[in-house]
Amino acid sequence: GQQVMQIPQYQHVQEGEDFTTYCNSSTTLSNIQWYKQRPGGHPVFLIQLVKSGEVKKQKRLTFQFGEAKKNSSLHITATQTTDVGTYFCAGSNAGNMLTFGGGTRLMVKP
Amino acid sequence: GAGVSQSPSNKVTEKGKDVELRCDPISGHTALYWYRQSLGQGLEFLIYFQGNSAPDKSGLPSDRFSAERTGGSVSTLTIQRTQQEDSAVYLCASSPGPLTDTQYFGPGTRLTVL
Numbered sequence: 001g002q003q004v005m006q007i008p009q010y011q012h013v014q015e016g017e018d019f020t021t022y023c024n025s026s027t028t029l030s031n032i033q034w035y036k037q038r039p040g041g042h043p044v045f046l047i048q049l050v051k052s053g054e055v056k057k058q059k060r061l062t063f064q065f066g067e068a069k070k071n072s073s074l075h076i077t078a079t080q081t082t083d084v085g086t087y088f089c090a091g092s093n094a095g096n097m098l099t100f101g102g103g104t105r106l107m108v109k110p
Numbered sequence: 111g112a113g114v115s116q117s118p119s120n121k122v123t124e125k126g127k128d129v130e131l132r133c134d135p136i137s138g139h140t141a142l143y144w145y146r147q148s149l150g151q152g153l154e155f156l157i158y159f160q161g162n163s164a165p166d167k168s169g170l171p172s173d174r175f176s177a178e179r180t181g182g183s184v185s186t187l188t189i190q191r192t193q194q195e196d197s198a199v200y201l202c203a204s205s206p207g208p209l210t211d212t213q214y215f216g217p218g219t220r221l222t223v224l
Contacts, residue, residue, distance in 0.1 A: 031210055042201060042215040043153070088153065090213075097143075097166070097209040102152040 002027050004091050006101035014109050019079050021104035023072040023089035030093050032065055032072045037103070038085045079108050114216035116202050122222045123192055131187040131219045135204030142185050143213060144177060145201040153201070158209070159185060192223045 003026040013019050023032065031050045035043040047056055049065035049072060056063045060083075062075045072091075076083055086105045090098040115134045123129050135142050144156040155169040159179040170176070174192075179185040189196055199218040205211035 033212060035213075042217055043203075043213075044215070045212045048212065092210040095208065095210060097155075097158060098213060100153045100155070105150070 002091070002093060002096065002099045004089060004099045004101040006089055006104050008104055009102065010105045010107070012107045012109065013079050015081060016078050019076045019083070019106055021074050021087050021089075021106075023074075023091070023101050025070045025091050025093075025099075027093050028069050029091040030069075030095075032069075032089055032091045033098065034063060034072075034074055035088045035090065035100075036085050037088065041085075043088055076106075079106070081108050081110050084108050114202055114204050114214055116200075116216040116219050118219060119217065120220045120222075122224065124224050125194060126191055128188065128190045129192055129221065131189075131200050131202075131221070133185045133187070133202030133204075133216060135183065135185070135202070136214055137183075138206065139204035139214070140182065140207050141205045141209060141211065142179060143203045143205075144185070144187050145203065146171075146198045147201055147218070148198045156187070156200075160209075189221075192221075194223045197221055197223045 005024050007022050033048045034046040037043045053067045054065040060077045064073045086103040088103045090100045092098045117132045142159045146154040157177050161182050162179050174190045177187045199220050201218045203213040203215045205213050
């Protein structure tokens with residue numbers, strides 16, 4: 001079945017440094033979504049990408065969908081302590097249910 | 111309601127007891143999902159419903175786990191003869207329709223089995 005993998009599993013950064021998490025699928029995806037889970041909270045939808053090579057920005061967050069639609073990345077510029085949490089990607093193909101990656105836990109040292 | 115709600119928020123039970131976890135999805139959402147998340151881990155898919163039917167039960171860890179959904183709305187996840195390894199946060203999510211839709215998560219039920 002479809003598998004979605006994320007790296008790294010954990011990332012410690014100093015406040016102000018950049019951060020990137022990568023998402024790779026074993027199959028071509030029709031869309032990819034990103035979610036953020038704050039410590040003690042539940043996953044919250046951030047964004048969806050559907051087009052090959054698509055890039056979307058939300059303030060300091062930049063999301064990219066690969067040309068082959070098998071990978072995606074989330075880049076945070078100049079991290080802040082409010083960025084702390086676990087970032088999940090989730091992809092689907094051909095109308096199948098979203099498959100979540102294992103998540104990347106981001107820790108930011110002030 | 112404004113969002114997905116789950117009850118109870120916390121449940122402490124003794125090993126061997128049965129527990130029922132409830133999920134109220136967003137009104138009008140036809141798809142409903144159950145996940146399990148152990149401390150510091152990712153989302154483990156358990157089961158999903160499209161309307162009242164559950165086409166995919168492959169994620170249920172054992173036959174001690176069952177779920178139902180009635181009236182296309184509320185869902186109950188039942189764990190029989192709980193074991194310590196069942197301790198986790200159980201998250202429910204709903205989406206408007208197609209399985210590819212954005213999922214809206216509830217706050218979860220933290221289950222502790224002593």
